Amino acid sequence: MSDAADRSRIADLGLAPGGRRAIEWARRHSPVVDTYLRERLADGALDGRRVALVVHLEAKTALLATVLADAGAEVVVAGSNPLSTKDEVAAALVDRGIEVHSTRASGYAVWEEDLLAVADSRPELVIDDGAELTTRMARHRPEAYAGLVGVTEQTTTGVARLRALADAGRLPFPAMAANDAACKHLFDNRYGTGQSTVQAIMGLTNMLVAGMTVAVVGYGWVGRGLATYLRALGATPVVVEIDPVKALEAFMDGHSVATAVEALPTADLVITATGGLRAIGARHLDLLADGVILANAGHHDLEVDVEALAGAAVEVVEVREGIERYELPDGRGVHVLAGGALVNIAGGLGHPIEIMDLSFAVQGVGCHELARGGYEPGVHVISPALDREIAAAKLAAHGLSVDELSADQRDVPHGL
């Protein structure tokens, strides 16, 4: 432990008891990671392997780190964003002998140094988020990069970056697109982001959802989860899409459908979930209603173009914790939640534990697969059989089972 403390850079080791409690709470609600994954890793494939873990550093992530360490891996941890690090959780990890480079209040420059410190531990395997570590290794630590055995990646955006590396002939190892596993994107993006985003917005604003008109920009899995929950709580979602098929699904799901130009003037709340940039940008500012609230549920901090808004404003005031009001020259005020960052993480608690239990099980299984070897360089997804195993483990934790198809139940196409 003292070794880990020497190698680590954290805020205060004395915070460890609080972190331990938080990890224990996460463990209680993570049966798949704590049981299924733990058993799967017991084959020794990770024994003595150097694993870098760069994900938002809070209790759920820390649980994954401990399960990896219990399986024999030498785990080195950093946060995938400085603002999301929980210092007491970092302390608890160091206290149990895991090397950590992360503090909440350090800012982006120090965070970059932390990532390079992780790279310098020469990991064989990386569990990444947004490909933050992998791309930095490719650019700044070519030798360590060349030594990588494999990478598993959490997000759509990170997978896109890995694919870009592969297309450029610069991915000399196999990568696992955890995001593309059914147990990740079908649950994390829809139920996880859905609940946590609504919760964060309620928490930041103390406003009533019932009766709100909410422009939901983007009707992918995230937008669907959001619109479903908002409607269920009594709001009227107005879906803005670029794909007519998705827009038609939104319409038949009972939502209003409109262009941004049509939707914005009557929206009380606007939530972006496009995965792209500037979903709400300079050309939309004239359309926003006085008092509107803007929140982002998509990957990029740039879905709401806060820079454009700041350029147009005569004054910016923090009117409540996590809410800034931009006073526009014509007297309208526009409120931005959590600075336009992912509102469920930057302005809330992040995903519910049970969702990360699935997502981290996928990451852990992906890492284990890479450690066992046999994958070509390129971007892979865990097999459907493994995906089903994870889902079955989750169901089993709730005491639920699925049926098996009997021989006489298969459809035999009529003789031709």
Place this chain on the structure above:
Amino acid sequence: MSDAADRSRIADLGLAPGGRRAIEWARRHSPVVDTYLRERLADGALDGRRVALVVHLEAKTALLATVLADAGAEVVVAGSNPLSTKDEVAAALVDRGIEVHSTRASGYAVWEEDLLAVADSRPELVIDDGAELTTRMARHRPEAYAGLVGVTEQTTTGVARLRALADAGRLPFPAMAANDAACKHLFDNRYGTGQSTVQAIMGLTNMLVAGMTVAVVGYGWVGRGLATYLRALGATPVVVEIDPVKALEAFMDGHSVATAVEALPTADLVITATGGLRAIGARHLDLLADGVILANAGHHDLEVDVEALAGAAVEVVEVREGIERYELPDGRGVHVLAGGALVNIAGGLGHPIEIMDLSFAVQGVGCHELARGGYEPGVHVISPALDREIAAAKLAAHGLSVDELSADQRDVPHGL
């Protein structure tokens, strides 16, 4: 017209006025077929082409036939199932000069003859349902089969049959899997079967949905639509699945999840939607509660194994129109709706018009594509661009639009 009447076999030409009204009502609620498709077909590609249309013969189908005929095609029509033919609609088609071979009360032997009569019209293009005409042509009319330019197919099951033909090297022309278009399966299977099945069950039974425990066997698009609507009406769906990922989605959608063995004893209603065979079969009979109602929403009449039930019963009584009660030796009674056939068609009105507007637009576009040529032999899907056009036409009919992505909104992965 008199020519058409001479060539046709229908019940009674005098029924035409009623059929015309039904087609007109369908037209009013089919803006995509009546406007978008009509315009698309105006390029003359179908002019003078012989098109066979073999789908459930009722008003919505008849509308498609008239739009094809208006575009210059020589259309010959039969029903894809004898029991679903509406004689007055058939009469209306003949009355406007379209050849039809179909009557409701004729039985399966005559229906087979009707299909062969259609084959003998030597169609170039076939719009098929369940590949009923195509497979018969392959078997019984090889010369006509060899002359086919292309086939479009409505259902999952039919597409599987076409793929089997292709795999066997026996599909010498291109086929369009209409079912695989987004505008078909995303809407037809979920919203269309969902609403029409619930409606049919309410209509047949006059029972209250609120408070019912409903075993939904299968959680594909059909099962999802069903479970969503049933829950919304106050029922408690219990989802039976073989795929743990789908089962976990059901669980997080708020439904109960169980095996058939667990679910059946407390189910008031059982709906099968598996696409397979014997979802409720001989080994389940002992588990059914007294008074249970069995209904099928999947393709095969064999999802509920009515034969096994009949074998076990001491008596079968029709207790209400469309409801048969099987008295089991131990005193339990089991009710089967619509003889185990697709309950929304055999025991109800079939899909809502607006849904068939989408599905038939896909069929019409597919047929048009095949007529224009350029497709290799094998199974194809209409292009995503055409899919989006159809969805956009539907939205436009409701006065709705989608946004366009501006240049500054695309995600540029960070420089690598």
Place this chain on the structure above:
Amino acid sequence: MSDAADRSRIADLGLAPGGRRAIEWARRHSPVVDTYLRERLADGALDGRRVALVVHLEAKTALLATVLADAGAEVVVAGSNPLSTKDEVAAALVDRGIEVHSTRASGYAVWEEDLLAVADSRPELVIDDGAELTTRMARHRPEAYAGLVGVTEQTTTGVARLRALADAGRLPFPAMAANDAACKHLFDNRYGTGQSTVQAIMGLTNMLVAGMTVAVVGYGWVGRGLATYLRALGATPVVVEIDPVKALEAFMDGHSVATAVEALPTADLVITATGGLRAIGARHLDLLADGVILANAGHHDLEVDVEALAGAAVEVVEVREGIERYELPDGRGVHVLAGGALVNIAGGLGHPIEIMDLSFAVQGVGCHELARGGYEPGVHVISPALDREIAAAKLAAHGLSVDELSADQRDVPHGL
């Protein structure tokens, strides 16, 4: 039986077998009437009493008639509206010895005679619907009216009429407002009318509910049930109210709120549920969209002012069974379902059986209370204890129980 046949006026005694099956189906789904009520009536209070039953004459009503007859009552039956009589059910009642005066196709003049024939049986107790029999006895059969021991009444409107009689000093006997019992209005108006109205509209139109904009005029229990179910099926209800408190509830339930003038131009479907007159009247005709569908779920045939519409129309055509299209001079067409009558009864199956099980249990208990005596002249409601007994019987039929309050669970206001 032959006596009953001699005294009765029905369509055809030969239809009895079909009616028996229908009554048996209703019995299977009416555990409260068939068990709880049957046991309650076993005390002999109804033995030999003359009971007139004037409610829509179909299977559920007939079940009540048989339970009353089994308890020893001499039951005489007529329908509360000629169009809702099921001739085969009437036949089955006569076949088992109950006197019936009702045929479906007889028209209003004959129906009036049927009611007077029932009055002439000199009933002691009346189970009434809309106070149709009671008000006629007051007017046309004063002697028989004077001999009444008591009346139970099904509907809000009928109760209002009884109260008007009482206010005018013309109600010399006790009446039970069955409608005011919790087990009636909390369930019948909300879940019963809700489901059956939506079902009837789907059945008559074959249209898709998802995506519809529906003006719901009136947000009482009926309007709430309707709006809840429509929203659940993917429609967008727009609630029109005169009471701001109810309108605000609608708003927080997630519905749009508007005046009729605002709501009508964009409504695809308009459903009236006000309990008043001319909710859609002459002054609204200019606001209706071309193709709109009008349906009534409230008591009066006059909620949609069909007369005003007919006066404005240049042509009226039945475009589908149960749907008339009024062509207005400016080219718009307006569709009226079921002639503006209660759409769930005149255009559908009426309430689900399980709902009538509750409502008829209330009527039966009310009748029994009146037979036992002890009530002053005036309008009464069954006691809360009886109301709870009926609800408990329904729960028990589903195997459900409620808790009992223990002594230590009662709130003791802090010592003052």
Place this chain on the structure above:
Amino acid sequence: MSDAADRSRIADLGLAPGGRRAIEWARRHSPVVDTYLRERLADGALDGRRVALVVHLEAKTALLATVLADAGAEVVVAGSNPLSTKDEVAAALVDRGIEVHSTRASGYAVWEEDLLAVADSRPELVIDDGAELTTRMARHRPEAYAGLVGVTEQTTTGVARLRALADAGRLPFPAMAANDAACKHLFDNRYGTGQSTVQAIMGLTNMLVAGMTVAVVGYGWVGRGLATYLRALGATPVVVEIDPVKALEAFMDGHSVATAVEALPTADLVITATGGLRAIGARHLDLLADGVILANAGHHDLEVDVEALAGAAVEVVEVREGIERYELPDGRGVHVLAGGALVNIAGGLGHPIEIMDLSFAVQGVGCHELARGGYEPGVHVISPALDREIAAAKLAAHGLSVDELSADQRDVPHGL
């Protein structure tokens, strides 16, 4: 202002800027209090009147205080519970000249002194919550009590206490049961407690609602709001009731119904909302599942009998902020949120602003009515006309209107 500071007891006047921002945020979302109530109070009825305001002291309450002060009242404020006081809000009130006696960290003994200090200001009018000030004045400050002109009361429990005083002949002035106004209990208890309780539980636990089995104990307005929102978020509510009518409503609303004994063993979460005592008490402890979470949404801290639980436990650990785990001798752990206090207030943000806008409008109108006089001693409710005015003001703030009944729309019972 310096005068107010001299007379007040608060934590730190320097916190005022933060409090001002919070009040301003509340004001922006309180159009009824900020506009309608402000205008209504402009008649001078409160000018120079001494008003005591004893409600949870946070921004929404403070807004009411400022509106009363702006109308000329001399307002003296204390919190209705020490733990809910926001010190910065108290500071902001003092800073604008309003006398306050309240600090968050002071404990119950000091809080009692604060209430008596308010009593000693000899208020004429009291705006109370739980009758906390009124009952203390009755007991400890009889002279000041005798001088009261009137009291308005927020809660069901407080109204019960006032009624008990009246029944005991000890209420010599009129009281307004704000809770009994439609604009209070129809909205506050259902939507307000519903949303804020679910939000608080999500915030405290970081758990996923989808898939949870939740025992909802009590199906009054609070229980209904809770069950509706929980079901909408994917949970399965199991309703525990003592009233069969309410239980049957729950059943037809789609929820499970069970006794506590049946429901507890499988509940992941238990929420009490009975308004009584010991809904979960000593005799239930053996039934709780390991890991269960207990939360209270009812008035009394005693709905979950924490004392009994503590007596049975071998250890109590705070496992997360606001969550205590009681280790039972048999190894099960039971988690209690917010110490069993009202979880939405003690463990969350309290009601959404828009809900308190309605509730405080009712309180303000009630206070104004009492100031204008004309009410007899006893417990009153504001008139339905005032209730409707408040609802209409809320609708107007959202740009919504209701219809007016025209002369030809009233139901005229058929001539008798």
